Amino acid sequence: MALSQQVKKTIDAIRSQFPTEQALLIPLLHEIQNEQGWVSLESMRAAGEFLNLPLSKVREVTSFYTMFKLAPQGKVDLQFCVNISCWLNGAEKLVACAEKKLGIKCGETSADGKFTLSEVECLASCGTAPVLQINQDYYENLTAPQLYQLIEQAEKDLAANKPVGKSTQQPGVWP
Amino acid sequence: MNHDLVLTKHIHERDCDTLDFYLNKDQGYKALEKALKLKPAEIIDEVKKSNLRGRGGAGFPTGMKWSFMPANPLDAKGNVKPKYLVCNADEGEPGTFKDRLIMTKTPHKMIEGMIIAGHAIGSNKGFIYIRGEFFKETRIVQKAIDEAMAKGYLGKNILGSGFDFELVIYKGAGAYICGEETALLNSLEGKRGEPRLKPPFPAMVGAYSMPSCVNNVETFAAVPYIMLEGSEKYAKMGTERSGGTRLFCISGQIEKPGVYELPMTMSLREMIDHAGGVRGGKKLKAVIPGGASAPMLSADEIDVKMDFDSLAKAGTMAGSGGIIVIDETVSIVEATYTLLKFYEHESCGQCSQCREGSHWLARMFKRILDGGGTNDDLDYIAKICGNMAGQTICAFADAVTGPALSSVKKFRHEFEELIRNGGLHKTSHQEVNKQTIEGAHV
Ligand SMILES: Cc1cc2nc3c(=O)[nH]c(=O)nc-3n(C[C@H](O)[C@H](O)[C@H](O)COP(=O)(O)O)c2cc1C
Ligand code: SF4
Ligand code: FES
Numbered sequence: 001m002a003l004s005q006q007v008k009k010t011i012d013a014i015r016s017q018f019p020t021e022q023a024l025l026i027p028l029l030h031e032i033q034n035e036q037g038w039v040s041l042e043s044m045r046a047a048g049e050f051l052n053l054p055l056s057k058v059r060e061v062t063s064f065y066t067m068f069k070l071a072p073q074g075k076v077d078l079q080f081c082v083n084i085s086c087w088l089n090g091a092e093k094l095v096a097c098a099e100k101k102l103g104i105k106c107g108e109t110s111a112d113g114k115f116t117l118s119e120v121e122c123l124a125s126c127g128t129a130p131v132l133q134i135n136q137d138y139y140e141n142l143t144a145p146q147l148y149q150l151i152e153q154a155e156k157d158l159a160a161n162k163p164v165g166k167s168t169q170q171p172g173v174w175p
Numbered sequence: 176m177n178h179d180l181v182l183t184k185h186i187h188e189r190d191c192d193t194l195d196f197y198l199n200k201d202q203g204y205k206a207l208e209k210a211l212k213l214k215p216a217e218i219i220d221e222v223k224k225s226n227l228r229g230r231g232g233a234g235f236p237t238g239m240k241w242s243f244m245p246a247n248p249l250d251a252k253g254n255v256k257p258k259y260l261v262c263n264a265d266e267g268e269p270g271t272f273k274d275r276l277i278m279t280k281t282p283h284k285m286i287e288g289m290i291i292a293g294h295a296i297g298s299n300k301g302f303i304y305i306r307g308e309f310f311k312e313t314r315i316v317q318k319a320i321d322e323a324m325a326k327g328y329l330g331k332n333i334l335g336s337g338f339d340f341e342l343v344i345y346k347g348a349g350a351y352i353c354g355e356e357t358a359l360l361n362s363l364e365g366k367r368g369e370p371r372l373k374p375p376f377p378a379m380v381g382a383y384s385m386p387s388c389v390n391n392v393e394t395f396a397a398v399p400y401i402m403l404e405g406s407e408k409y410a411k412m413g414t415e416r417s418g419g420t421r422l423f424c425i426s427g428q429i430e431k432p433g434v435y436e437l438p439m440t441m442s443l444r445e446m447i448d449h450a451g452g453v454r455g456g457k458k459l460k461a462v463i464p465g466g467a468s469a470p471m472l473s474a475d476e477i478d479v480k481m482d483f484d485s486l487a488k489a490g491t492m493a494g495s496g497g498i499i500v501i502d503e504t505v506s507i508v509e510a511t512y513t514l515l516k517f518y519e520h521e522s523c524g525q526c527s528q529c530r531e532g533s534h535w536l537a538r539m540f541k542r543i544l545d546g547g548g549t550n551d552d553l554d555y556i557a558k559i560c561g562n563m564a565g566q567t568i569c570a571f572a573d574a575v576t577g578p579a580l581s582s583v584k585k586f587r588h589e590f591e592e593l594i595r596n597g598g599l600h601k602t603s604h605q606e607v608n609k610q611t612i613e614g615a616h617v
Contacts, residue, residue, distance in 0.1 A: 017343045019257075019383045025365035026348055030307070064367040065348035067307045083269045084467060084499055085426040087513045121351060121517050122269035122467075123308055126426035126497070127433045136310040168310040 074116035085126035135165025226418030231391030270497030288395030465494025468574030470581035546598025
């Protein structure tokens with residue numbers, strides 16, 4: 001997919017801050033990921049053209065970082081930290097709850113394209129374990145009832161066409 | 176306790192992240208005013224005398240690191256090269272969550288520390304490399320940068336001193352290894368986050384091939400206090416070779432998990448007690464004292480002081496200040512396996528010892544858990560680790576061996592038991608699972 005004007009504008013605005021064009025690649029991939037929900041091969045090609053980089057360079061970078069998804073994801077990505085402190089605080093049980101509730105396994109996306117379940121590494125929130133990141137937002141000290149509530153709320157928000165898990169991008173909520 | 180709170184005095188107050196708060200209640204940017212009147216060498220001297228050591232993991236003396244920066248680097252054509260200051264905000268070491276606290280609660284301290292450091296090393300540009308998952312933290316830090324810019328603490332001719340300094344945020348994208356400083360530099364250049372062979376060190380060839388200095392968030396945040404209150408006072412709060420207080424992140428099976436600002440003269444036992452002790456009155460089994468990469472200590476080894484040197488002498492490390500408490504009910508083999516899975520996933524793959532070794536270790540631990548282990552495995556684990564530590568481009572491989580070796584060494588009987596009994600029978604654990612699920616009426 002070609003790059004949107006918005007994405008190009010954002011990158012052009014920060015261009016002067018960096019000594020090289022390649023430095024803009026990760027910020028650009030973030031913009032694409034945020035807009036499209038994943039980074040397709042076509043997007044990579046467009047990114048390469050925009051920054052004057054060979055496709056192979058764009059691919060090797062995109063594939064290195066776990067936040068850049070190489071395939072479409074569910075609209076709501078439930079990312080459970082399963083590292084040591086969260087594990088010691090029952091993260092496995094929460095994952096099991098989510099799997100049962102959504103009828104999918106970790107790493108899978110629901111057939112209706114709404115939910116993806118993932119296990120991720122330490123989110124630097126171990127003091128408030130267990131932690132779940134929904135798209136971009138953290139939920140700390142999570143319990144099973146809260147998890148169910150979050151899933152139900154996400155269903156409602158999706159139905160109402162509201163953004164899910166992107167509170168930092170909402171005007172008024174964040175500086 | 177007889178120490179100042181250098182970093183966390185105000186973190187429970189409302190709006191503590193704003194510039195207004197920082198200026199009115201926390202002597203905000205007073206240290207900068209003072210520092211701008213000093214010569215760079217005087218600042219570096221003050222930081223050296225404070226005995227501040229890097230809070231990112233390696234504990235390198237900060238003043239010394241700053242003094243390695245060349246004074247007037249020239250390129251081949253005789254032009255002056257820019258120097259870059261880099262803040263490592265990629266916090267990803269399991270068990271560590273202090274940089275995130277600083278960024279959300281007192282971002283201006285980190286920013287002020289960076290401006291002072293910029294002046295000290297003669298840099299006009301700083302990058303803050305924030306891990307990609309920190310969307311909220313990024314917003315807060317960006318807002319703080321904008322506030323500081325508007326008030327003239329950042330930008331051209333800061334406070335009329337003639338010194339220019341700007342700060343730019345760069346977001347990571349989910350790779351633990353980018354916390355390693357040379358991997359971070361590659362990532363900052365828009366490349367794969369693969370560590371670089373050293374030398375050359377970043378002070379010579381760093382970001383965009385220019386001389387660069389990388390420090391951790393907490394390291395920078397300690398600088399304003401040192402400038403204001405004096406290096407002597409800061410040094411006195413710590414040990415002979417490591418000044419100041421430190422943020423300790425206590426998590427795991429502990430009554431009151433959280434970030435505690437404590438002097439490094441305290442012992443691990445005192446810190447655990449300070450955080451309310453092991454949760455539910457259970458018995459302690461093991462503690463990881465400095466983030467996942469630090470070799471674990473058994474319950475009878477916790478009378479060690481929490482400074483860099485004492486922990487090194489005890490065969491482990493102070494690392495990132497992440498204390499992970501593990502109680503008697505946990506299988507050490509399983510706990511270590513969760514860490515090894517993490518390392519297997521996060522190895523950048525450049526060095527075969529690390530790429531294959533982390534994979535083999537994770538697989539062997541799993542095999543032992545599943546009942547397929549043999550006593551020979553325990554010797555193999557030691558052998559694999561021996562081929563990893565100190566043999567690779569970066570210290571990641573050493574980090575992997577920390578939990579792997581220490582668990583086998585200190586809890587060998589647990590491994591042998593699993594090997595004898597055909598693996599870990601998780602009946603009790605699974606019962607709990609079922610209960611939680613049913614109790615919540617799925
Ligand atoms: C595998 C690995 C991961 C690291 N992760 C981090 C990190 O997340 N944050 C950090 O500040 N330092 C991290 N470090 C340490 C950095 O390489 C570097 O020593 C540090 O940022 C220097 O800052 P300091 O001198 O202020 O401690 C890591 C090191 C290694 C080997
Ligand atoms: S030791 Fe591991 S993480 Fe470090 S450079 Fe080698 S392969 Fe990469
Ligand atoms: S272990 Fe889950 S946030 Fe650190």
